[in-house]
Amino acid sequence: MKQNPLQAGIPWQIFRHVVLMGGAAVFLLPFVWMVSTSFKPADEIFTGGFHLLPQHWAVVDNYTKALTEVPLLRFLLNGAIVCGAILVLQLLVALPAAYCFAKIHFRGKRLAWALVLLALMIPFQATAIPLFIMLYHVHLLDTTVALIIPFIVSAFGIFLLRQSIMGVPDDLIYAARLDGMGEVELLWRVIMPASLPAMIAFAIFSVVWHWNDYFWPLLVINTTDLATPPLGTLFFMNQEAGTDFGPLMAGTVIITLPLLLFFLSAQKRFIEGVTLSGLKG
Structure with a gap:
């Protein structure tokens, strides 16, 4: 007897789901442990054995300290x-640049695109010291501006949006020009709505990256009032008692929650934007 193709695929589906759930568990375990630790009193955090739930709950105490011991x-x-300022400025630069690379022919286009791709391969840490020295000479260290300026131009944003705009039909652009639209109006009324999924996908990448950035704020910020969330976790350290891990984990949960809500609210658009941006090369 011939085996039903649906039945033949059942073992593979089971295997695939087991692997996916196993991978999800590996990635989620640190977050689950973080939440668990934020519920525990100090004397239970380093006790032996595996205890996901605390024997004595310290939720109110830890989360109150997280919100009151540091600002x-x-x-x-x-x-x-x-993050909001960086994202807006990045989109103001990346969208017109991506449109030019995708739909406009100009002298030096290949070289300019090669430079964008080269910029994708250079880690930010390689340029951090020159940027630091530049900001020192213009007296912008320890300011909010110092956290924003180095990230205004995003090579990744230009690349992602260019891939999306490549999928916009040329006939649509020609028709808009025949209707009397200038390039700025065309960009605003035609290109931007068509690129919205890719823009949302890039927004998630940008916000997550800069919200979690610890390296650059640590270099340029010395004032507590200007600290970003990851840098603010340093202030949970007590000189006498060391790091207070309960409130620290409670603070980390609070810091992570906005990112989680942001991603869940834009999940559908994010997947759509990343998928469609890979259709054209």
């Missing part, structure tokens, strides 16, 4: 301002 809400506001 955590101020750090969250700083992170929102920095």
Whole structure:
């Protein structure tokens, strides 16, 4: 008897789901442990054995300390301002640049595109010291501007949006020009709506990257009031008692929550944007 193709594929489907759930568990375990630790009193955090749930709950104490011992809400506001400003400026630069690379022919286009791809391969840490020295000479260290300026131009944003705009039909652009649209109006009324999924996908990448950035704020910020959320976690360290891990994990949960909500709210558009951006090369 011939085996039903659906039945033949069942073992593979089971195997695939087991592997996917195993991978998900590996990635989720640190977050589950973080939440668990934020519920425990100090004397239970380093006790022997595996105890996911605390024997004595310290939720109110840990989360109250996280919100009162350091200005955590101020750090969250700083992170929102920095990430929002960076994202808006990145899109203002990346969208027109991506449109030019995708739909406009100009002299030196191949060289310019090669430089964009080269910029994707250079880690930010390689340029951090020259940027630091530059900001020192223009007296911008220890300011919010210092957290924003180095990230205004995003090679990844230009690349991702260019891949999306490549999928916009040329006939649509020609028709818009025949209707009397200038390049700026065409970009605003035709290209931007068509690129919205890719823009949302890039927004998630950008916000997550800069919200979690610890390296650059540590270099350029010395004032507590200007600290971003990851840098703010340093202030949970007590000189006498060391790091207070309960409130630290509670603060980390609070810092992570906005990113989680942001991703869940834009998940569908994110997947759509990443998928469609890979259709054209």
